[in-house]
Amino acid sequence: MRQMQGRFGYCLLAALLATAFLAAPAAAFEAKLSGQVNQMMMWADDGNEDDFFVADNTNSSTRFRFTGAQAFGKVTAGFQIELEAQRSRSNELFIGQNSDGRFNWNDRWLNAYFDTPFGKFEIGKGDGAAKAVPEIDLSGTAVITYSGVTDTSGGFMFKNADGTDFGATIGQTRNNFGGLSRNERIRYNTPTFAGFWLAASMTNGEAWETSAWYAADFGGNKIAAAVGYIDGRKRVGAQYTQYSGAISWLMPFGLNLTASYGQRDFDLAGRDDATNYYFKVGYKWDIHAVSAEYGWTEDMRINGEDSSNWGLAYVITPWKGVEFYTAYRQFKLDAVVGPDPDDIRQAMLGTRLRF
Amino acid sequence: MKTIRYLLVSALLAASVAVMGCATKPKPFDYQPVTEMQQEPGIFTGEKGEWVVYSSDRAAAGEKEATVSEPRKPGTELTPAEHEEFLRFQQWQKEKRDFEQFQQWKRSPEGSKEYDEFLEWKRWQTFQKWQESQTRTK
Numbered sequence: 001m002r003q004m005q006g007r008f009g010y011c012l013l014a015a016l017l018a019t020a021f022l023a024a025p026a027a028a029f030e031a032k033l034s035g036q037v038n039q040m041m042m043w044a045d046d047g048n049e050d051d052f053f054v055a056d057n058t059n060s061s062t063r064f065r066f067t068g069a070q071a072f073g074k075v076t077a078g079f080q081i082e083l084e085a086q087r088s089r090s091n092e093l094f095i096g097q098n099s100d101g102r103f104n105w106n107d108r109w110l111n112a113y114f115d116t117p118f119g120k121f122e123i124g125k126g127d128g129a130a131k132a133v134p135e136i137d138l139s140g141t142a143v144i145t146y147s148g149v150t151d152t153s154g155g156f157m158f159k160n161a162d163g164t165d166f167g168a169t170i171g172q173t174r175n176n177f178g179g180l181s182r183n184e185r186i187r188y189n190t191p192t193f194a195g196f197w198l199a200a201s202m203t204n205g206e207a208w209e210t211s212a213w214y215a216a217d218f219g220g221n222k223i224a225a226a227v228g229y230i231d232g233r234k235r236v237g238a239q240y241t242q243y244s245g246a247i248s249w250l251m252p253f254g255l256n257l258t259a260s261y262g263q264r265d266f267d268l269a270g271r272d273d274a275t276n277y278y279f280k281v282g283y284k285w286d287i288h289a290v291s292a293e294y295g296w297t298e299d300m301r302i303n304g305e306d307s308s309n310w311g312l313a314y315v316i317t318p319w320k321g322v323e324f325y326t327a328y329r330q331f332k333l334d335a336v337v338g339p340d341p342d343d344i345r346q347a348m349l350g351t352r353l354r355f
Numbered sequence: 356m357k358t359i360r361y362l363l364v365s366a367l368l369a370a371s372v373a374v375m376g377c378a379t380k381p382k383p384f385d386y387q388p389v390t391e392m393q394q395e396p397g398i399f400t401g402e403k404g405e406w407v408v409y410s411s412d413r414a415a416a417g418e419k420e421a422t423v424s425e426p427r428k429p430g431t432e433l434t435p436a437e438h439e440e441f442l443r444f445q446q447w448q449k450e451k452r453d454f455e456q457f458q459q460w461k462r463s464p465e466g467s468k469e470y471d472e473f474l475e476w477k478r479w480q481t482f483q484k485w486q487e488s489q490t491r492t493k
Contacts, residue, residue, distance in 0.1 A: 029411040127391075132390070137389050143389075
């Protein structure tokens with residue numbers, strides 16, 4: 001493994017040096033600023049109590065981004081600095097919350113890159129190569145529902161029929177098994193060949209990610225697909241290996257289908273592999289998008305436990321840069337022993353403004 | 356249950372492969388992860404969705420424009436005499452432009468015909484004046 005990492009490092013260095021030979025006088029330099037605000041109202045009911053919240057939608061949080069790039073002949077050097085500013089994060093809400101929650105500054109991207117004819121080389125904080133694999137979604141409703149169901153519900157605790165805590169939150173029982181999200185890493189992306197490209201990244205704790213991607217339009221049929229692999233056994237908080245894959249198909253008349261699969265091997269004796277399945281069918285027309293989803297995760301918290309949900313979503317984009325969305329979701333947990341806890345239901349209504 | 360899951364996945368994959376197989380020439384597109392900021396229009400930033408804080412092209416164009424426009428705004432750094440001279444220079448340039456336009460018109464087929472007529476008229480006026488002077492003498 002160490003030998004492989006050494007080789008990867010040498011290859012990266014060699015490629016960066018090779019780019020120096022392509023260097024040419026500087027062309028245009030541009031620095032750009034962009035951002036978005038994504039806020040929503042939510043009602044949630046755990047079967048025992050219900051509550052109302054105003055929150056920042058973690059599916060695609062409030063943030064701003066500063067980017068810059070300059071072409072030097074065939075090499076483009078650039079950077080991306082992206083900061084997230086969230087209060088009352090939707091993934092941390094819990095029934096009984098009586099405050100606005102914490103304010104969080106989060107450095108999402110601190111990334112420098114060199115885009116060359118041999119591929120794109122990145123260094124700094126950003127997504128690992130397999131992070132976005134199971135999130136692939138062309139439905140147009142991902143702002144409120146996608147395979148990462150815990151982003152809007154992770155903090156809600158399942159309750160027993162008598163109102164006592166079951167002992168597990170949605171966040172502990174569900175996962176789409178994406179890659180390592182935004183970490184200090186080096187990353188390499190190959191150039192695109194007929195819609196295909198590969199990516200690899202390495203982060204602290206000798207955690208590796210690789211992925212293969214495909215995105216192409218067949219006479220109006222848009223297809224995006226990817227598969228990824230992660231080995232994070234030596235990294236704190238990621239002691240596992242993981243596979244994931246997803247495909248999304250948007251047809252010319254607006255019907256779209258999405259499927260996502262993920263599997264985690266905990267590398268622990270007696271522990272079953274956890275798996276996740278997610279399906280979505282949607283329809284897009286004009287400024288509207290609707291979808292229905294169903295997904296479940298098996299063996300995430302403990303062997304034999306099955307956590308699932310279904311949901312409906314609607315998104316409208318009445319003006320450029322302005323989206324309104326609404327969704328309903330219902331979560332269910334099949335307990336290994338004893339009676340199942342009550343279902344958790346949630347309804348959401350919000351807006352994302354890009355500026 | 357598992358059989359249904361596998362059937363669903365297989366059906367989706369088979370349908371995708373069928374579409375890929377039937378269609379001609381796939382066009383690659385840039386897939387953007389759904390949780391990241393999309394390259395879409397913004398309220399203030401318009402179609403591009405990004406506000407250009409600095410552009411070396413724009414800066415260079417600005418410098419060029421400033422250089423060209425300098426002589427057009429005299430006054431503040433010029434003495435009154437220089438300013439007056441500059442105004443005379445502008446007037447001369449305008450007249451020169453008018454004169455050149457007149458010369459061009461004169462050389463044109465239409466212009467030369469009209470100009471000949473104009474010259475004839477001038478000669479006729481001179482002849483008239485001469486006749487008047489002769490009458491007064493008598």
